[in-house]
Amino acid sequence: MPRFSYKAATASGEVIEGEIEALNRQAVIDRLRGQGHVPIRAEEKAHGLSAGALLGFSIGARRVGPKDLALLTRELATLLQAGLTLDRSLSVLRDLVRTGPGRTLVERVQDQVRGGAALADALEAHPEVFPSYYVGMVQAGEAGGNLEGVLAALADSLERAQALRESVSSALMYPILVVVIAVISLIVLMTAVIPEFRPLFEGSGAELPLLTQIVVAASEFVGAYWWALALGILALAVLVRRHNSNPKGRLRWDRWVLGLTYLGDLILKVEVARLARTLGTLSKNGVNLLNALSMTIGTVENRAVAEALDEVHLRLAKGEGLARPMAETSIFPTLALQLIQVGEESGA
Numbered sequence: 071m072p073r074f075s076y077k078a079a080t081a082s083g084e085v086i087e088g089e090i091e092a093l094n095r096q097a098v099i100d101r102l103r104g105q106g107h108v109p110i111r112a113e114e115k116a117h118g119l120s121a122g123a124l125l126g127f128s129i130g131a132r133r134v135g136p137k138d139l140a141l142l143t144r145e146l147a148t149l150l151q152a153g154l155t156l157d158r159s160l161s162v163l164r165d166l167v168r169t170g171p172g173r174t175l176v177e178r179v180q181d182q183v184r185g186g187a188a189l190a191d192a193l194e195a196h197p198e199v200f201p202s203y204y205v206g207m208v209q210a211g212e213a214g215g216n217l218e219g220v221l222a223a224l225a226d227s228l229e230r231a232q233a234l235r236e237s238v239s240s241a242l243m244y245p246i247l248v249v250v251i252a253v254i255s256l257i258v259l260m261t262a263v264i265p266e267f268r269p270l271f272e273g274s275g276a277e278l279p280l281l282t283q284i285v286v287a288a289s290e291f292v293g294a295y296w297w298a299l300a301l302g303i304l305a306l307a308v309l310v311r312r313h314n315s316n317p318k319g320r321l322r323w324d325r326w327v328l329g330l331t332y333l334g335d336l337i338l339k340v341e342v343a344r345l346a347r348t349l350g351t352l353s354k355n356g357v358n359l360l361n362a363l364s365m366t367i368g369t370v371e372n373r374a375v376a377e378a379l380d381e382v383h384l385r386l387a388k389g390e391g392l393a394r395p396m397a398e399t400s401i402f403p404t405l406a407l408q409l410i411q412v413g414e415e416s417g418a
Contacts, residue, residue: 140228147221
């Protein structure tokens with residue numbers, strides 16, 4: 071029978087943790103609830119440590135990243151849905167994150183809340199962790215008296231975003247690995263293998279084919295000037311970095327990337343998926359479309375797409391709708407535009 075590690079809050083707000091054998095995760099949750107506890111986390115123990123067991127380490131070892139933010143949001147939503155007050159929920163959350171930037175972040179947010187600030191205002195003071203759309207949704211949830219529901223929706227959105235990032239990373243891992251191995255093989259071939267055959271070519275007395283001559287010459291060049299090639303690659307990387315540090319340069323680079331075969335299409339689809347997910351989550355939780363689009367633009371990483379959305383935002387403010395201005399940018403995929411148009415026409 072699988073073994074699960076769990077964390078839960080008692081009726082008094084005390085955090086308890088341990089391990090339990092059960093058929094599945096839902097059975098663990100049901101058992102904890104039957105004991106009068108509030109389940110916070112239940113993860114099956116696999117080979118190595120579970121993601122839940124790594125919470126304290128992952129947040130303590132580095133900055134609060136997207137994966138940590140999703141986990142913190144889910145746990146805060148769970149605690150609020152169980153009936154704990156915001157202050158008590160933040161106290162439990164602080165105890166869950168034992169060390170590092172994560173605990174410091176929760177403590178600062180709790181101090182501001184205890185000082186009379188709204189949760190959204192406390193989160194807004196940390197823009198490096200909480201994006202504008204996150205703060206906007208929390209603000210809408212507080213105004214509508216549905217903070218726990220909004221946080222649960224945010225957790226769902228952040229978890230889907232993390233799953234998308236991991237899916238794209240997994241999809242790119244194989245081609246990147248193939249390219250790296252190919253480059254290493256080529257370097258070994260040019261610097262170690264072909265030079266061994268050169269005496270045989272010279273001793274044969276026959277004139278070498280043109281292609282063979284080119285390969286031998288390339289091998290000699292790499293062997294003699296490998297340092298120049300390495301410096302050239304390093305200089306190119308530095309130039310690209312400096313070029314992209316300038317807003318206009320970054321815009322030119324992102325436009326060029328979108329024009330690449332396959333890769334550009336993949337990047338655009340990822341950006342549109344992020345755009346649709348964030349806009350949908352904001353709209354569903356009471357943020358008007360104009361403000362939702364303004365918040366969403368900040369989550370778009372490609373500057374060319376963000377510039378197009380800036381123009382769409384201006385035209386949306388003038389009452390021109392969303393689908394038509396997006397279509398006239400000639401950037402967004404046809405399927406996405408058609409679905410947005412149907413949504414506007416049906417009011418959904």
